[in-house]
Amino acid sequence: MVSIREVARMAGVSPATVSRVMNGTAKVDEEKAQRVQKVIQETGFKPNEVARSLYKKSSKIIGLVVPNIENPFFNQMAKMIESEAYDNGYRVVLCNTNDNTEKERINIQMLTSMNADGIILMTSDEEIQPEIEKCGIPVVILDRQITHSEGTVYIHGDHYQGGRIATEHLIQCGCTNIVNIKGPQIFSSGRARYRGYRDVCKKYMIEEQCLECDYNFKDGLLVAEEILARYPKVDGIIACNDMVAISVYKVFSRAGISIPGQVQLLGFDNIELSYLMTPELTTIAQPSWEMGRKAMEMIIGDINYENGKREFTFPVKLIQRETTIPQE
């Protein structure tokens, strides 16, 4: 790796001039500029970004922290964010926390100390606020809320409405024995959806029937077995996300219970798979593209625009497919 000094020496100019040619930050004599360009070409010189960012305090890197890289919902989101970022001249580095709060902290620190220009955080740790404050770079909270969030930007789908819509839909499909597989109640998404379910139950004077489940296949399998054992009369299931819905489908069809014939089923997130499975899964979709876009906008734009608006709630919608059958 040649340095700027080498290049300067070879071109017979000062390092400052090389810098100016590279960055176009000032007028440089045409002929000298040519010489510099030529040397850069020949040597394949690439400026050291570490040195550069030490001075500039910017790296054109956005950090994206996700709870679990094996959850397609986050990957979908990541893809959107990435594409937005690239279009704006930023790179994005992905950090997977595996729902480990310790790793989440470490990742935020790493991103901070590598001079990331911003962090988009899908957190697994509601109490992460102090860490965020400390890091001193723009942070956008995505999907899952944190406590003491005043002042931090929060972008999310309307999970509460999601919970309501899901429940109303199953009722409209004629289900009278609905089991709600709650997402982890340590996450705001899980809590809000549960509240939606609960409120609709109240409205129709239906008794609540809940279990809790992590957002992954494995736990979904376990919980599905439990439903079989505890709620033999179930005729409708709200899974906390599509992954869990897929697990439920598997366990139930193994048990000889037909979906949607005997039990109707829906999930959340509208991951690509929900459309690929057979039967196609009914689900509640979030506008992940718009959300990702908004997240980038807030990071790279002025975080204070829109009158300092800090919270952005995006509408969710029902994607009715084959695991539920509305009654006429």
Added chain:
Amino acid sequence: MVSIREVARMAGVSPATVSRVMNGTAKVDEEKAQRVQKVIQETGFKPNEVARSLYKKSSKIIGLVVPNIENPFFNQMAKMIESEAYDNGYRVVLCNTNDNTEKERINIQMLTSMNADGIILMTSDEEIQPEIEKCGIPVVILDRQITHSEGTVYIHGDHYQGGRIATEHLIQCGCTNIVNIKGPQIFSSGRARYRGYRDVCKKYMIEEQCLECDYNFKDGLLVAEEILARYPKVDGIIACNDMVAISVYKVFSRAGISIPGQVQLLGFDNIELSYLMTPELTTIAQPSWEMGRKAMEMIIGDINYENGKREFTFPVKLIQRETTIPQE
């Protein structure tokens, strides 16, 4: 963000001493050390890693470049690698290239210029070798081979044997009209598996029947339709990976063709989903855990150990599940 200078001032010592206390790089008077520790505590001082890495030329960061973050195989791999890295005191940042060779180049440059200690590369660009050479940090090629690879470490599953095993298995299941959905032939994985298929066809004097397909759901759907149209007599399908197998299953079951009743099917990679779908998918597994581990080992250990061995081929194995039925 306080700097080391601040801390030094507050503790009444020099920056050098603070540095020594932080890093334990030299003996420091106990009492002074205490003072420094106290100030670090109080101020929450974290050293600027950019500055540190500018000097040390190491960042304790491993870059992991993946072709497509929506392919569970890569995520599985990433998870393994991450866990290995963490256990060894490294952080990993993930870069998604979306099979875009331009982005791949940019990501490698970014990783280089942020002083990553190594790159694990699952490439989409066979011609990336010059870029690798230029970057001057340890690079391990994973899963997909590049051209002019002498000297670079290459870790991969035995794709050729995978192709053979898959074909032999379908034959053993009684299939006489096997269609091979080749992976992209611009990737070594796709080519090697195809060669395996071809050689087994020759051995049994079977005529080749091939289509080519990208490693994703969407293209899988298209290719499946094409099989329906072009090969009505098909009774066995080798999908280029599990994602494509899932797509094939969907299209065929929509078309009223029973799997494995009328057509037997298998995929590659043994992603978690292959076990979750109904029926469970027969597939060829790679030991992704061991491969990820080896990749990390090569990056952080001496890349020249094991007598300078450069290529590591890992055995694959058939996971027979429900989409194929071996004959007695």
Added chain:
DNA sequence: CTGAAAGCGCTTACAG
């Protein structure tokens, strides 16, 4: 237009 100098925030020989 252009170079010498100072500085980004750390670390580590070098003296003492």
Added chain:
DNA sequence: CTGAAAGCGCTTACAG
């Protein structure tokens, strides 16, 4: 044991 100094590779006021 410890501080002043030099240096990591850039960038940008500052003078000219």
